[in-house]
Amino acid sequence: MINVAILGYGNIGSGVGEVIEKNSAEIKRVLGDTLHVKYILDIRDIPGVVNDINVIVNDPDVKVVCETMGGKEPAYTYTHLALERGISVCSSNKELVDAYGVELSAIAREHNCSYLFEASVGGGIPIIRPLRESCAHEKITLIAGILNGTCNYILTNMKAGKDFATALREAQEKGFAERNPAADVEGHDTARKIAILASLVSGKKYSYEQVACEGITNITPEDFAMAESRGMSIKLLGVYDAEKNSVNVAPYLVPQTSPLYGVNDVFNGIMVHGTQVDNLMFYGRGAGKLPTASAVVSDVIECAKNIGRNIPNCFADLEPAEVSEPPAKPAGEKFRVLA
Ligand SMILES: NC(=O)c1ccc[n+]([C@@H]2O[C@H](COP(=O)([O-])OP(=O)(O)OC[C@H]3O[C@@H](n4cnc5c(N)ncnc54)[C@H](OP(=O)(O)O)[C@@H]3O)[C@@H](O)[C@H]2O)c1
Known part of the structure; x- marks a missing residue:
């Protein structure tokens, strides 16, 4: 025992x-x-x-x-x-x-x-152990994750036509969002998680304070209409890009071809790219x-x-990481597109 x-x-x-x-x-x-x-x-x-x-x-x-x-x-x-x-x-x-x-x-x-x-x-979702063990020998070039179920639930409902305030209120009523939802909707929770994942695969310590962070509070129904007209959805992602040495949290346009496109409601999904194994996808209940x-x-x-x-x-x-700025948004665009 x-x-x-x-x-x-x-x-x-x-x-x-x-x-x-x-x-x-x-x-x-x-x-x-x-x-x-x-x-x-x-x-x-x-x-x-x-x-x-x-x-x-x-x-x-x-x-x-x-x-x-x-x-x-x-x-x-x-x-x-x-x-x-x-x-x-x-x-x-x-x-x-x-x-x-x-x-x-x-x-x-x-x-x-x-x-x-x-x-x-x-x-x-098993993610730390697979990265630490199964992918220990891999060179991980990209991690892109839907890491906050509250935000994903709100965005899923906005895609269905609700505005942010209504979607947030409903998430709170169902117990998916805190009464003070700031840590979730402003992206700080996602920032902590992507910093941990980036540290795990890079050999450098990325801290939460180093993560450029943008939440979901400024997303409008018009943004979703624009995304839909381009065959995409809007997801709050934590992104670690090894080649650009950047770690950031922001709403991204996610194309239908991405495995993250179909991650809805309170579910989380984490896409990992390794140079030998290619793309991996981890999916499940993130809370x-x-x-x-x-x-x-x-x-x-x-x-x-x-x-x-x-x-x-x-x-x-x-050792502490030195972080670069995330790539700028395309001129005139409110969102980056997940490549
Ligand atoms: N909830 C989730 O879905 C989820 C998912 C992933 C990770 N986590 C993480 O898991 C941790 C716990 O989350 P939770 O949702 O279980 O929170 P929680 O329900 O508030 O549980 C924390 C417990 O610890 C007790 N506690 C607080 N300060 C203490 C102290 N000084 N000495 C002894 N006990 C103390 C709290 O008592 P009081 O209630 O009296 O303060 C409460 O019973 C957090 O770090 C959270 O980020 C949570």
């Missing part, structure tokens, strides 16, 4: 507990052992839940911690404490990975444990309790298979 702790028992944290319980037979089959949630830590006073991180990091039976709290603090301090004790940490927290991922990965390596973050990009928790559990299993060893995560040695 491998003991696990969950930090932050909200949407994703409670989902991790659920996936571990519901899929115990599958986990036993691939791991040859069972996972047991020994501790849950939360800020709230819930029976059976601990509030003191020291209870967890001082227990030598705990081998893996899931950090599903979000935000920088105390997630950073708690992750640091766990890794220093040789406890692996699996995170869904893109903000922390973007800001401290390099440092935390180096600490993990120093203490023979691991820092993994599959769930931080693309929710339930939500169980899909995201499923990605966290995939990391837990990998850590559980490697107790006492560091799993290289392609982040530990990254």
Whole structure:
């Protein structure tokens, strides 16, 4: 039995507990052992839940911690404490990975444990591990991703004729958008995710602050009419272009021939081009309790298979990237076209 702790028992944290319980037979089959949630830590006073991180990091039976709290603090301090004790940490927290991922990965390596973050990009879509392992030898020249389900849901509804304000309000009513939707609709969430992916495949650390970022708030029904007349759609993309050394987030015109054209509603899609493998497409639910928790559990299993060893995560040695401006929009055009 491998003991696990969950930090932050909200949407994703409670989902991790659920996936571990519901899929115990599958986990036993691939791991040859069972996972047991020994501790849950939360800020709230819930029976059976601990509030003191020291209870967890001082227990030598705990081998893996899931950090599903979000935000920088105390997630950073708690992750640091766990890794220093040789406890692996699996995170869904893109903000922390973007800001401290390099440092935390180096600490993990120093203490023979691991820092993994599959769930931080693309929710339930396996993207970090395929890039880190299956494509480790590839020269990745382009990543273009629909990485924010809220924006994609809004844009899908605008394509069907609604204006931005109506589409946003409906997304909020259905629980797909936060009451304060700024991080989503202004592109910041997508910026964090594309920065993590660019870092993973380039050997340089691209940070969120370096990503040129334009959201979807200025898109009008007339823009969709123009796109349709040209046989295209409008999608908010995070784009990493290795040849141009640029990372940006912006609404793009996406032609019908692109696999990203048909990615609608809350779904995410990530297109990756490698010089040998050619185009790859990753598609699925980019958020939500169980899909995201499923990605966290995939990391837990990998850590559980490697107790006492560091799993290289392609982040530990990254030097800061120098980023170029993204290519200018064509003269007189409001949008770039995805090539
Ligand atoms: N939701 C998604 O679909 C999704 C998808 C991919 C990645 N993520 C990432 O996963 C992380 C968690 O997201 P979530 O949606 O699960 O958020 P959430 O529902 O707000 O869960 C976070 C939990 O952590 C608790 N917490 C906050 N500060 C704490 C502290 N100081 N000590 C102990 N517990 C604390 C919160 O308690 P309170 O509620 O009392 O504050 C809450 O129970 C975030 O980094 C998010 O970006 C989420």
